[in-house]
Amino acid sequence: MRKSVAGVLAGVVAVFGYAVGRPTFSSLGLLPNLGNVPGTATECQVCHVSAGGGGALNAFGGTVQANLTGGVPDWSRIRVLDSDGDGYSNGQELGDPLGYWQPGQPNPGLQTKITNPANAMSKPTGPSGVQIVTTPTAWGVIKALFR
Ligand SMILES: [Ca+2]
Numbered sequence: 001m002r003k004s005v006a007g008v009l010a011g012v013v014a015v016f017g018y019a020v021g022r023p024t025f026s027s028l029g030l031l032p033n034l035g036n037v038p039g040t041a042t043e044c045q046v047c048h049v050s051a052g053g054g055g056a057l058n059a060f061g062g063t064v065q066a067n068l069t070g071g072v073p074d075w076s077r078i079r080v081l082d083s084d085g086d087g088y089s090n091g092q093e094l095g096d097p098l099g100y101w102q103p104g105q106p107n108p109g110l111q112t113k114i115t116n117p118a119n120a121m122s123k124p125t126g127p128s129g130v131q132i133v134t135t136p137t138a139w140g141v142i143k144a145l146f147r
Helices: 002-021 059-066 138-145
Strands: none
């Protein structure tokens, strides 16, 4: 009987811990490329210091929290900011500098070109703008490279 009480208590603690660890809002799916950010063990760690989410926020997480609309991250405001101060906007780092991406759409940009918007040492490399071409102007950008 003692073991079953201990089992119930463990279950309650596990469920409670899970509930406490859950974000008050979930940015998953509301921001692009969270699963492709280098230097993060989980999507949660794009915003949080801890890989498990919850607790302290990093620079990008602070930007997200400061730019909620109705409790939902406002990508149109977040993308133009540079959370880590590396000279590249959050949109450039997460593959959507021009704000064409909408929640529910496939991730924009090239996954291999995504950089960490919370780490100033992680920034886009290569020919400027090539990685971010996701618009109808893509052909114009490509032609401009060969003029
Ligand atoms: Ca940046």
